[in-house]
Amino acid sequence: MMTAEQRIQFETQGFLHIRGALDPQLLGRFKKAFDAAADKYSNRWKSGVSPQFFDIPHILDEDDVFSDLLDAPAVFPVLLGLLGGDIQLHQTMARIFPPGETFTGKWHTDLEGMNGIELGHSWNFMLKVHYYPEDLAPDQGCLAFIPGSHRYPLGHPQIQIDHTRTSAAITKIVPKAGDAVVFNVHVRHMALDNTSPCIRKSLIYSYSHFWVKNYPNAVPKDLDRLATTKERKQLFGIPTCEKESSYFHQTLIEPTLRVDVNNLLMAGKNLLSKTKQVYLAK
Ligand SMILES: O=C(O)CCC(=O)C(=O)O
Secondary structure (H helix, E strand, O other): OOOHHHHHHHHHHOEEEEOOOOOHHHHHHHHHHHHHHHHHOHHHHOOOOOOOOEEEOOHHHOOOHHHHHHHOOOOHHHHHHHHOOOEEEEEEEEEEEOOEOOOOOOOEOOOOOOOOOOHHHOOOOOEEEEEOOOOOOOOEOOEEEOOOHHHOOOOOOOOOOOOOOOOOOOEEEOOOOOOEEEEEOOOOEEEOOEOOOOOEEEEEEEEEEOOOOOOHHHOOOOHHHHOOOHHHHHHOOOOOOOOOOOHHHOOOOOHHHHHHHHHHHHHHHHHHHHHHHHHHHO
């Protein structure tokens, strides 16, 4: 379950740093598989053809651990709590960022120019998770955010803060191996320059609603073998709700259960306030 603290933090700031999100076994498999895939493509990212960063293509096909990371126990309930029961995997990127200046836009939203949704007032339309197989140094191309900026409407003026300096308006995340950083992709963010001598490795998964068109790299080739649970099926874009024909009503959260929990919460609150009234009247 997502904690109340995590929800408040996410809703006010637009991101969450989940420390130690992967258990040692999952982290070990992740690190080994990432390094093997990076080695396989080393002639591409070392050739200097794409000098600023390199994304290993179709990472879900490289090793089963990349499917196991999709619903990691410390992170998936948070994604479900923030995005809702109709969650689907949207895109995957296994990224190598060699030393150099940042390749991202300065303080960007991923959804600039998007039609149909007022993002500043919407619930979380799209989330990203960055996972790290290794500790990062503070100068190794860390992610940085402008807390609260996910509430800006589209067309909000570009933020003019020098990313090379520290500022009270910026939060930089320096992750350890196995940490996860979850964020609303509308929060203003960027990768800072990698001024260290080391490459930065990260795995990026984006998630959105079931009705949003997913990228080909969000579905593994070996779909039948890997889509083993209801969660995985839905994440890979396979409808699982038998009674519902609409993509809008696809869900991993049982509607009856949701109503029951809400009723239970309401009943608890009423009981508490009545008890308080009786107690104060004495
Ligand atoms: O750190 C990165 O690789 C990219 C950060 C970013 O802009 C993103 O994930 O949208």
